[in-house]
Ligand SMILES: NC(=O)c1ccc[n+]([C@@H]2O[C@H](COP(=O)([O-])OP(=O)(O)OC[C@H]3O[C@@H](n4cnc5c(N)ncnc54)[C@H](O)[C@@H]3O)[C@@H](O)[C@H]2O)c1
């Protein structure tokens with residue numbers, strides 16, 4: 029059994045060595061001829077699996093992508109050739125949701141935004157959007173939910189896209205990239221509706237670059253500046269035209285990164301495990317390998333929050349009780365989250381290394397990043413401990 033696996037899929041040997049011969053490849057240079065005699069092909073989002081790539085596949089039984097996005101896969105072509113397919117839905121949802129909260133905390137501190145009285149629109153309520161919605165609810169941040177494929181219930185109200193972007197203080201995108209169907213997302217945010225955004229809006233895109241018309245966004249930012257309006261607070265993890273982002277947009281961003289929101293070790297490794305289980309099922313072999321047996325302990329695996337840590341502290345300055353920032357600079361929750369991982373690290377790498385190296389290099393050489401669940405927190409305050417536990421931390 030010949031198993032072709034992208035070089036950026038972790039733990040592939042640990043999972044697949046017992047099933048067959050693992051052959052690694054570089055995602056953008058895979059050729060049709062490499063698929064001769066291959067039985068299984070596991071890719072990431074940079075490999076376009078289409079008729080051309082599959083043209084010499086003579087024994088391929090399964091194609092898997094260790095991602096949730098499927099816009100790089102021609103599923104109709106796979107089905108025509110009788111090749112089974114699966115993605116890894118939800119594998120990196122927690123990673124992306126943590127990334128967004130991480131970025132939000134940076135913006136809140138940088139601009140002293142009291143997020144407790146702001147509305148955050150989540151565009152796309154799938155695996156990531158729902159995970160993020162849960163975390164924001166735990167943090168007490170009000171949300172506007174937008175997903176035309178979901179119906180409102182007494183507990184959950186969905187709003188339409190224009191309402192969401194016109195009324196939100198923070199907007200975060202979590203849709204797939206689609207260009208057909210009733211609600212395509214290609215250039216969902218574009219020259220026609222950018223004008224609806226609030227003056228002080230924060231915009232986060234960790235979905236697909238093409239969901240926002242990047243040229244129109246740059247033009248809009250320039251027009252805003254000319255008319256004396258405040259800048260958009262901008263977080264871009266994904267870019268139109270990757271691996272060649274619109275360079276002129278970069279200086280206008282507060283936080284930049286090379287499509288790594290889903291790149292926690294847990295997120296990537298869970299993708300491998302999901303594909304492994306699917307391959308085992310297809311081949312009718314027992315799935316004996318388990319991620320929990322390989323995942324290493326985090327570099328910092330235990331932390332103590334002292335007794336007087338208080339998330340929503342009212343500070344008295346000059347005999348006046350100061351404004352309560354849910355995410356104040358000394359907020360222990362923010363400190364804790366930025367101890368596990370700080371999105372500003374990736375912003376620095378992106379800005380400093382993008383010209384010397386490349387977008388793909390930054391992704392390939394991505395430093396290990398762990399999720400909140402990798403850390404055990406010793407917390408003496410029951411209320412804070414419960415909040416941390418709901419966010420995914422282990423409580424001692
Ligand atoms: N930056 C990263 O590293 C990273 C990581 C993971 C996923 N992603 C991207 O994020 C996307 C979402 O991931 P997911 O796991 O939540 O996927 P998902 O399929 O679980 O959810 C997507 C949701 O978007 C909704 N949707 C579709 N069209 C919409 C529209 N026009 N307006 C609003 N909502 C719409 C769908 O109904 C669905 O609920 C992926 O498709 C992928 O492109 C990026």
Ligand SMILES: O=C(O)[C@H](O)[C@H](O)COP(=O)(O)O
Pocket residue numbers: 036071072073074094095096097098120287289290291
């Ligand atoms: O769609 C996804 O799951 C994510 O965008 C994923 O993190 C992309 O990573 P890549 O496959 O490009 O390495």
